[in-house]
Structures are given as C-alpha cells and as structure tokens.
Amino acid sequence: MDNAVSEIITKAGTDQAAADPVQNLGPDLADFRDEVWLGLGQAQKTLPSKFFYDELGSKxxxxxxxxxxxxxxxxxxxxxxxxxxxxxxxxxxxxxxxxxxxxxxxxxxxxxxxxxxxxxxxxxxxxxxxxxxxxxxxxxxxxxxxxxxxxxxxxxxxxxxxxxxxxxxxxxxxxxxxxxxxxxxxxxxxxxxxxxxxxxxxxxxxxxxxxxxDNKILLDAYNDSQGVTADFNRNLLVRINRELGGNFDLGTFRHHAPYNADEGRIEMHLVSGADQTVNVAGKDFVFTEGETIHTENSYxxxxxxxxxxxxxxxxxxxxxxxxxxxxxxxxxxxxx
Ligand SMILES: C[S@@+](CC[C@H](N)C(=O)[O-])C[C@H]1O[C@@H](n2cnc3c(N)ncnc32)[C@H](O)[C@@H]1O
Structure with a gap:
C-alpha cells in the first residue's frame, strides 16, 4: 500500500486533512499555454476539451x-x-x-x-x-x-x-x-x-x-435551459484569463452546441460576438464577429x-x- 492512502486510512475518524495524490503527472502551465496558443492559432480556432476540467470546471x-x-x-x-x-x-x-x-x-x-x-x-x-x-x-x-x-x-x-x-x-x-x-x-x-x-x-x-x-434530445442535453453547460464552456476562457493572464471579454462569447449529423457528433463552440483581439500570455489572437472557438466534440x-x-x-x-x-x-x- 502506498504511503498516501495508508495515511488516509490511519486518519479515518479524525479531522485531519487527507493525503495528496500519489502521482502528479498532469500537464503544467507551460503545456497549457502551448496548447492554447496552438489551438487559437488554427484557421478554425480550437481549445482542447480536457482543459475544461479545473476545480470549478469539475464542479x-x-x-x-x-x-x-x-x-x-x-x-x-x-x-x-x-x-x-x-x-x-x-x-x-x-x-x-x-x-x-x-x-x-x-x-x-x-x-x-x-x-x-x-x-x-x-x-x-x-x-x-x-x-x-x-x-x-x-x-x-x-x-x-x-x-x-x-x-x-x-x-x-x-x-x-x-x-x-x-x-x-x-x-x-x-x-x-x-x-x-x-x-x-x-x-x-x-x-x-x-x-x-x-x-x-x-x-x-x-x-x-x-x-x-433523436436530435432534439441531444440538443437539449447540451443546451440546458439553466445555462450550466454554457458556464462550463465559458469556464475555459475564465481559466485562460486566470492562469495565463488572458484578457477574454467573457460577455462577448456565447455558447453554441449544434449537432453535426455528417460527423455524428455534438460540437461545442464559443462564438465571438464582436471583431476583437484577445491577448493570451503575450500573444495576440484576432477574432471576427461570429467566428468560433471549437471547444469539444461528443461523438x-x-x-x-x-x-x-x-x-x-x-x-x-x-x-x-x-x-x-x-x-x-x-x-x-x-x-x-
Ligand atoms: C465527461 S467527464 C466523466 C466523469 C465521470 N467518469 C463520469 O462518468 O461521470 C470526463 C472526466 O474525464 C476527465 N478528463 C477529460 N479529459 C481527460 C484527459 N485527457 N486525461 C485525463 N482525464 C481527463 C475530466 O476531468 C472528467 O473528470
């Protein structure tokens, strides 16, 4: 048994904090920045969906x-x-x-x-x-x-x-x-x-x-009436602003999740509502009104x-x- 988990077991029934994960091999800040730069530099701008999941994204x-x-x-x-x-x-x-x-x-x-x-x-x-x-x-x-x-x-x-x-x-x-x-x-x-x-x-x-x-069931699932999926999608920009010093104006990006029948997938996008330039970690990215960032596929x-x-x-x-x-x-x- 590894130390972290044995420590947790020993602490069961006490108020002490539990242990850290045994292995921390996830992407670091430079990996995140490089993948964001790469994605936003494409003709169809993209961001990897795995970066949705910071602490708030998981919640x-x-x-x-x-x-x-x-x-x-x-x-x-x-x-x-x-x-x-x-x-x-x-x-x-x-x-x-x-x-x-x-x-x-x-x-x-x-x-x-x-x-x-x-x-x-x-x-x-x-x-x-x-x-x-x-x-x-x-x-x-x-x-x-x-x-x-x-x-x-x-x-x-x-x-x-x-x-x-x-x-x-x-x-x-x-x-x-x-x-x-x-x-x-x-x-x-x-x-x-x-x-x-x-x-x-x-x-x-x-x-x-x-x-x-039925497409309607799919569209409803990814465009919920309470806007939680929209918040989840936009959280990627919140995260870029916080961790990479980005200056996305959140109010100008809206959630868009159509079903692409040819590809058999729901797509999630963030649509720019204006012509604008966004800076992320020292690099500028130009958006035209209506241009999207493709953030997720769900086949x-x-x-x-x-x-x-x-x-x-x-x-x-x-x-x-x-x-x-x-x-x-x-x-x-x-x-x-
Ligand atoms: C759609 S959620 C599913 C969560 C849970 N397994 C469930 O069934 O409800 C995707 C989960 O995978 C994690 N995840 C997404 N991409 C990942 C990646 N490339 N490597 C590791 N974990 C990833 C997310 O943090 C999230 O917890």
Missing part, C-alpha cells in the same frame, strides 16, 4: 450531470446498478480497476460494492484538486481497497501500465461517461489501444458509450459502429447493455 460538470435534460449520467448509472451483479461476475475476484477520467467517483462505488474483494483502484484524471478530494473520500469509505490516484492526461504518452504494475491481479479498465466520445475515430482507437496495453491480453474494459438518437455511436471501433483497438465484445429507450450503452470488452 460545473457535476452540476450538469444533475440536470433533467442531461440524460447520460442517470441512464448510465441506472444501467450499472441494474447489471452490477452480472458485471461483477465477469470481473471475478481480487481485480485491480483502472478508471480513465474518474471525475467524482460516483459510478465506481456501484462496482466496488458489487465486486468480490477488489484489490486496488487506480483513478486517473486531469483535474487535480477534484481527484484528490474524490479519491480521499473513496479511500475512507473503502479502507480495504488500495486507492492509488494518478493526475495525468490519459491520452498522453505516459506508461500507464507501469503505474499500476505493482499489482499482480487481473486488470480491468473502467471508462464511463462516454468520455471516449470526445475523441475522433483515429484518436479513439489509439486511446482504446492504450487502455488495452494497460490491462494486457485477457484484461477487460467496461466502457460507457452514448448512442445516436454518438450505433452499437455495431462502436464495437467495430473497439475491435480495431484490439477488444472483443463480451456483453452490451442498453436502457429501454436506447439512449446509452455500456459494453464489457476483453483485450485480445
């Missing part, structure tokens, strides 16, 4: 998951609860779980409670403060499980296999929330193949994937379409579950 995402119009979280959570017994029997005894994009660690509790003596849990997330809090809380609630948080960009070239290498148990990836939908086809295959390397041949992956459906899949993608990445299907309205799917896959 705003949690608020989104509670909205009536945002069906994915409650649908996936219900699916996991309904099928927890079957999932746990595939997972077997004493497994090590590795979660990619762990967030608030709500869904993993359903699995940890259903599983037979899980040995270790490695949550990976880019949102440092949020991961620390969530992992500390989980470690207190599940003192018999080793909780080994890793702050990192899971799509970076880090050797994630080595990070969980001190466990000899069967490895199972958990990738809920349809976060895979943030990646275009080739990047999604590469990311799933990386997960395949982490779990190894015969290792498994439980993944949540949002499905193609939607058919079941066969997703299983074909998973197969390209080296995973065979074991079982798929969907809700009765075919809104969302979860897939149990095995690495070849």
């Amino acid at each position: 705003l995402f949690d608020e989104i998951t509670q909205l009536d119009q945002y069906y994915p979280t409650r649908t996936e959570t219900k699916l996991l609860g309904t099928h927890a017994g079957a999932i746990a029997s595939f997972m077997g005894t004493g497994a090590t779980l590795v979660e990619f994009g762990a967030g608030s660690l709500i869904k993993i509790r359903i699995l940890l409670e259903a599983m037979d003596r899980p040995q270790a849990f490695v949550p990976i997330d880019i949102s440092k403060e949020h991961l620390i809090l969530s992992a500390d809380q989980l470690a207190l609630e599940f003192p018999h499980i080793q909780v080994r948080p890793v702050v990192a960009d899971f799509a970076s070239a880090l050797d994630f296999g080595a990070l969980v290498a001190d466990s000899n148990s069967k490895r199972i990836g958990f990738f809920p929330g349809s976060t895979i939908g943030n990646f275009a086809h080739d990047a999604a295959v590469t990311l799933l193949a990386t997960i395949g390397e982490v779990v190894g041949s015969g290792g498994e992956l439980l993944i949540g994937v949002d499905l193609k459906k 939607k899949y058919g079941i066969d379409e997703f299983l074909a993608l998973a197969s390209e990445a080296g995973f065979d299907p074991v079982q798929t579950w969907t809700d009765q309205d075919d809104l969302f799917s979860i897939h149990y896959l095995r690495a070849r």
Whole structure:
C-alpha cells in the first residue's frame, strides 16, 4: 500500500486533512499555454476539451450531470446498478480497476460494492484538486481497497501500465461517461489501444458509450435551459484569463452546441460576438464577429459502429447493455 492512502486510512475518524495524490503527472502551465496558443492559432480556432476540467470546471460538470435534460449520467448509472451483479461476475475476484477520467467517483462505488474483494483502484484524471478530494473520500469509505490516484492526461504518452504494475491481479479498465466520445475515430482507437496495453491480453474494459438518437434530445442535453453547460464552456476562457493572464471579454462569447449529423457528433463552440483581439500570455489572437472557438466534440455511436471501433483497438465484445429507450450503452470488452 502506498504511503498516501495508508495515511488516509490511519486518519479515518479524525479531522485531519487527507493525503495528496500519489502521482502528479498532469500537464503544467507551460503545456497549457502551448496548447492554447496552438489551438487559437488554427484557421478554425480550437481549445482542447480536457482543459475544461479545473476545480470549478469539475464542479460545473457535476452540476450538469444533475440536470433533467442531461440524460447520460442517470441512464448510465441506472444501467450499472441494474447489471452490477452480472458485471461483477465477469470481473471475478481480487481485480485491480483502472478508471480513465474518474471525475467524482460516483459510478465506481456501484462496482466496488458489487465486486468480490477488489484489490486496488487506480483513478486517473486531469483535474487535480477534484481527484484528490474524490479519491480521499473513496479511500475512507473503502479502507480495504488500495486507492492509488494518478493526475495525468490519459491520452498522453505516459506508461500507464507501469503505474499500476505493482499489482499482480487481473486488470480491468473502467471508462464511463462516454468520455471516449470526445475523441475522433483515429484518436479513439489509439486511446482504446492504450487502455488495452494497460490491462494486457485477457484484461477487460467496461466502457460507457452514448448512442445516436433523436436530435432534439441531444440538443437539449447540451443546451440546458439553466445555462450550466454554457458556464462550463465559458469556464475555459475564465481559466485562460486566470492562469495565463488572458484578457477574454467573457460577455462577448456565447455558447453554441449544434449537432453535426455528417460527423455524428455534438460540437461545442464559443462564438465571438464582436471583431476583437484577445491577448493570451503575450500573444495576440484576432477574432471576427461570429467566428468560433471549437471547444469539444461528443461523438454518438450505433452499437455495431462502436464495437467495430473497439475491435480495431484490439477488444472483443463480451456483453452490451442498453436502457429501454436506447439512449446509452455500456459494453464489457476483453483485450485480445
Ligand atoms: C465527461 S467527464 C466523466 C466523469 C465521470 N467518469 C463520469 O462518468 O461521470 C470526463 C472526466 O474525464 C476527465 N478528463 C477529460 N479529459 C481527460 C484527459 N485527457 N486525461 C485525463 N482525464 C481527463 C475530466 O476531468 C472528467 O473528470
């Protein structure tokens, strides 16, 4: 057991602060600046969606998951609860779980409670403060499980296999929330193949994937009436202003989230309401009125379409579950 988590366990029942994450390998300020400069320098300006998730961004995402119009979280959570017994029997005894994009660690509790003596849990997330809090809380609630948080960009070239290498148990990836939908086809295959390397041949992956459906349901989910998704989107500019000394005038950028049927994806954009020049960390970027920054893609899949993608990445299907309205799917896959 690592020191941080053993320290948390020792402190259970006291008022003392919990420990820091064991591994802090996330992007630093210079990485953030370079990626922002690169994205804003493109003809179609872009910003990577992974930078939505600072402390406030993670809280705003949690608020989104509670909205009536945002069906994915409650649908996936219900699916996991309904099928927890079957999932746990595939997972077997004493497994090590590795979660990619762990967030608030709500869904993993359903699995940890259903599983037979899980040995270790490695949550990976880019949102440092949020991961620390969530992992500390989980470690207190599940003192018999080793909780080994890793702050990192899971799509970076880090050797994630080595990070969980001190466990000899069967490895199972958990990738809920349809976060895979943030990646275009080739990047999604590469990311799933990386997960395949982490779990190894015969290792498994439980993944949540949002499905193609009536456009209105999709548009409502990403354009909620309370404006929380708009705040989440604009928080990227708030973060750039704060951390990189940017001077985005927030009131001049509005949230826009259309469904691109040709690409099968919801897109999130921030639209400039004026001709203006914005400075970020000493570099100027010129915007014309109506020009957008493309901040996120969220690809939607058919079941066969997703299983074909998973197969390209080296995973065979074991079982798929969907809700009765075919809104969302979860897939149990095995690495070849
Ligand atoms: C859509 S949320 C899903 C959260 C949670 N797993 C769920 O199912 O509700 C995406 C999560 O992945 C994290 N994330 C996004 N991009 C990431 C990246 N490139 N590397 C690591 N974590 C990332 C975010 O911080 C956030 O917690």
